[in-house]
Amino acid sequence: MDEPVLIRFATKPADAYSPQPDQNGKRPSLGSDADAWMLHSEVRTTRTYGGPLSVSDVVGTLRRCCWLRTWQRRLPISLWIRKYSWKDLKGDFIAGVTVGLTVIPQALAYSAIAELPLEYGLYSAFMGCFMYTLFGTSKDVTLGPTAIISLLTAESFPKNAGLSKPQYAIFLCFFTGVFQCLMAIFNLGFLINFVSAPVISGFTSASAFIIMYGQLKSILGVSFGKSTDGVLEQTAGYLNTIWNINGWDVLMGVSCMAILLVLKGLRLPRRHGQKSKSPLYTYARETLRLISVARYGIVVIVAAGIGYFLEEYFPILHSVTLTKDVEAGLPNFTVPEFSFNNQTFREVFVDMTPGIAVVSLVGAMESIAIAKAFAHQFQYNIDPTQEFLALGMANFLSSFVSSYPVTGSFTKSALNAQSGVRTPMGCVFTGAFVLGSLSLLSSSFRYVPKAALGAVIICAVSVMFEFKIFRDLWLLNKKELIPLIMTIAVGVIFGVDFGLLAGIIGALLLLLYPLARPAIDVEHLTKTYTPAPITYTDITSGRQILEVTVTPHGALYFPSGEYIKEFFEEDIFPQNGLEKMRVTDADGADAISPVLLPEGLVCSVDEVIVFNGIHLINSDYTTLRALRAIVMKCRKACKTLKFINTPMKILRIVLPKEVREQVKWPDKEEGQAIVVNFSQSLPEKLASVSLNVEDGESRRGSSEDNRREGEESMVVASSTAQLEVTSKSLP
Known part of the structure; x- marks a missing residue:
């Protein structure tokens, strides 16, 4: 691993920042000898800059207008x-x-x-x-x-x-x-x-x-x-x-x-030594x-x-x-x-x-x-x-x-x-x-x-x-050549004012396009569970979970609402051809047919869609309504949908009304997951809603494997004859 590099800019000599030398004349360096330095105190402050305009910003601006220093800054010559x-x-x-x-x-x-x-x-x-x-x-x-x-x-x-x-x-x-x-x-x-x-x-x-x-x-x-x-x-x-x-x-x-x-290049070169100090040479150089x-x-x-x-x-x-x-x-x-x-x-x-x-x-x-x-x-x-x-x-x-x-x-x-x-x-x-x-x-x-x-x-x-900018953009970001070339072409042909307008529009489109088509990571995870020992006589002796985790790179805004819905319909719901594997059970409900693994084990298959809402806190209302439509489509498609890292106030908007009414919302928002399991064979609109929040101390005492296994069993154990909404603590 590369060694860290310390760069210090200071007006004092380097010795002023070094500890006193020891008996051998050596100075211990900060970071190399832990015994030479002792932390005396540590003060940490945090302040947020920028962001949306707030009432406090307006009040602070009006208050500063009454300061003498502010009026002096508006007439800098007085300073x-x-x-x-x-x-x-x-x-x-x-x-x-x-x-x-x-x-x-x-x-x-x-x-x-x-x-x-x-x-x-x-x-x-x-x-x-x-x-x-x-x-x-x-x-x-x-x-x-x-x-x-x-x-x-x-x-x-x-x-x-x-x-x-x-x-x-x-x-x-x-x-x-x-x-x-x-x-x-x-x-x-x-x-x-x-x-x-x-x-x-x-x-x-x-x-x-x-x-x-x-x-x-x-x-x-x-x-x-x-x-x-x-x-x-x-x-x-x-x-x-x-x-x-x-x-x-x-x-x-x-x-x-x-x-x-x-005349632009008319000058005498600078010389070092006695000739540079000659008054005649200095006069001639300044004259030129x-x-x-x-x-x-x-x-x-x-x-x-x-x-x-x-x-x-x-x-x-x-x-x-x-x-x-x-x-x-x-x-x-x-x-x-x-x-x-x-x-x-x-x-x-x-x-x-x-x-x-x-x-x-x-x-x-x-x-x-x-x-x-x-x-x-x-x-x-x-x-x-x-x-x-x-x-x-x-x-x-x-x-x-x-x-x-x-x-x-x-x-x-x-x-x-x-x-x-x-x-x-x-x-x-x-x-x-x-x-x-x-x-x-x-x-x-x-x-x-x-x-x-x-x-x-x-x-x-x-x-x-x-x-030079053409070379720089070609090496760093080729797409920024579009507004550059657009500005030059339109400006030369139709006038520089139209060229400036065209360039601004092109640059704004490049800026807004990621908002309308945000980057989304999709992780596919297939897990197969078998009893010990494996009994091949039981065709349901295994269970397979197909988990698709969807994680947006950032906050989602209203231009991306329709794109998010299309993304789920075209790329998430029909994953891995599972729609072709569906069969009809005795009750006439859709179910996924068992899968025969290469070892000869027959497994039942469950699908889980995991949505990581860590960035939803900054999303707007239009996008959250689009996510609500996705939840309803999951209900229609009989999908199990799990929200992780999603604030409760966001879930109150995203989840349908009948689901929100059945959830006993916890007092603390951290570490909660909401799992919604839909089925088309509901004997009634809502059969049961359960809430399971683990204690923090016991959660920290359990192992990583046990926590994951317990969470996954919670996801797949729901009956196909009911809608289950579970709130569970995450590690």
């Missing part, structure tokens, strides 16, 4: 701002500005995915940062527009949106925030747990593919359809516009992608790292300079396609419009309701998953409910500055962590950097080539593909 230091300020400032260099070009690019003017991407990139500083619990998460949320925003627009898409996007942002705040208030964050990891991976991969495939038209310089079109529509558009490809745009897009790939981090901003600035030069000095060339029509300046802080495009508030809300639900859940799922990942990496705790509230407040207030929905971004959050952020205050510097760029540089964004933005988008979303 960490008191410990804020100059060192924290320095780290947050560097990280915030570094992330800001990436936020601006990505925000411009993602607004194109959302089919909105470029300035709306920047409008969405600062208010969420400010709100997350106040309400967020993760130091690394950075809120802003993302590729997936931008795609879902575009898919949320009604067909008649037209020029009112910005108003629809702001409306969507407002009610997304309201919905997320309500989910935080009512602690509905657990709903996200019903979206499995394969579905999330498939949804992300499908979204990345559609975004990349749709941005090829920016690289090629052609224009058709919408960014949310499926692969088939986009493919048809590419084929129809293949002769309109702009070579200047292709050159610009390919060059930008090549530069981005080169900053260039790699700000690669999107560098490419956009250089491309905008080229666009300005070609547009102002060589307009007759009609070279690269520019974005143009970018509104300069800061947005106004105003209440969102709730009726527009010749529609009332009710009509707009009905059109946007599916989009509000999908964007709210996907945004929260994405942001909380990122927060959990970084909390696990850097060993700190987050509050998922508070993350819901932070995201809801960010979207709610962002709608007042003309923003479309935002969520946590993995690339920006990873960059934030790598840049040495120390508190959520880093988001403040990121938002301030975006505001400064909006007020000073927004007029220059009209010269940014569309091909450059397309290259930024393609390189940014290329990391969203997750191929």
Whole structure:
């Protein structure tokens, strides 16, 4: 047998946990020398977590709402701002500005995915940062527009949106925030747990593919359809516009992608020794790292300079396609419009309701998953409910500055962590950097080539593909490939929102199928009893018991009710062809014909069905009614049915009324078995009902064989002319 392995994580030295050395200088180890350690005391406590919602849970939640600590947790900045230091300020400032260099070009690019003017991407990139500083619990998460949320925003627009898409996007942002705040208030964050990891991976991969495939038209310089079109529509558009490809745009897009790939890997390796301590080497390494981090901003600035030069000095060339029509300046802080495009508030809300639900859940799922990942990496705790509230407040207030929905971004959050952020205050510097760029540089964004933005988008979303999960699922659980492939296929063909819905349905079906078709163990046991000595002259000198034990793996729920009944009818009642062995006795009743064993002994045969109800305590009422129907079918089929490990309160529901009335229920439930023996030759409905409960002390004094033999004799000794219900203690 393998030796046990003890792993101890501690901040103290190992000697601090060891006993003092003996005269020979040896320290006895715990578990190896029993005399070296003596148990002084032992305290054991048990507490149940989870389970159904109870009145005490509700009362406890309401009571905690009155605590000052609870309200402080709803405003986390009040907990960490008191410990804020100059060192924290320095780290947050560097990280915030570094992330800001990436936020601006990505925000411009993602607004194109959302089919909105470029300035709306920047409008969405600062208010969420400010709100997350106040309400967020993760130091690394950075809120802003993302590729997936931008795609879902575009898919949320009604067909008649037209020029009112910005108003629809702001409306969507407002009610997304309201919905997320309500989910935080009512602690509905657990709903996200019903979206499995394969579905999330498939949804992300499908979204990345559609975004990349749709941005090829920016690289090629052609224009058709919408960014949310499926692969088939986009493919048809590419084929129809293949002769309109702009070579200047292709050159610009390919060059930008090549530069981005080169800058991504631009870094000096770390060296050990004296060279690593050289100030020049350290300066060069940090400079290259900053260039790699700000690669999107560098490419956009250089491309905008080229666009300005070609547009102002060589307009007759009609070279690269520019974005143009970018509104300069800061947005106004105003209440969102709730009726527009010749529609009332009710009509707009009905059109946007599916989009509000999908964007709210996907945004929260994405942001909380990122927060959990970084909390696990850097060993700190987050509050998922508070993350819901932070995201809801960010979207709610962002709608007042003309923003479309935002969520946590993995690339920006990873960059934030790598840049040495120390508190959520880093988001403040990121938002301030975006505001400064909006007020000073927004007029220059009209010269940014569309091909450059397309290259930024393609390189940014290329990391969203997750191929490793296919190998992992193939090795671990192949059936989970079904929702993964379903999400990708439906998402690519019909849209990512339909793909997400299809994946969730597929995953839930896999989750619910075991509830409708639970695993059940069936054990067959054949026992033959003979008198001593064996007399072969008596054809009934032997007795054979065919025992079938049915044990469900877990609790039975109402979807499995019909399956349990079919299982007994098709697999348990006609076991081993015993139905073919039945004959009719002199009274006209069914009986099982004797069996001739190979030794020449003739045995009478008795059937016993044993149902192990150890898990029935958690079953629902519908399932118990199905078991009652099985008991009645046993009566019709003349079967002996024995319940073991079944609580008495369950048996009061499962057993028919005429049986329950004849049972003298014992005071204690532990160790009881109920045996019901039916026969079709009943002279009356109930001939007799007996109760036999053994004393606990005498039961412990008897041997194992005697107990089993006594129990089995009780089962088979019942007369075929009566119904017998026996309650007997089990060992």
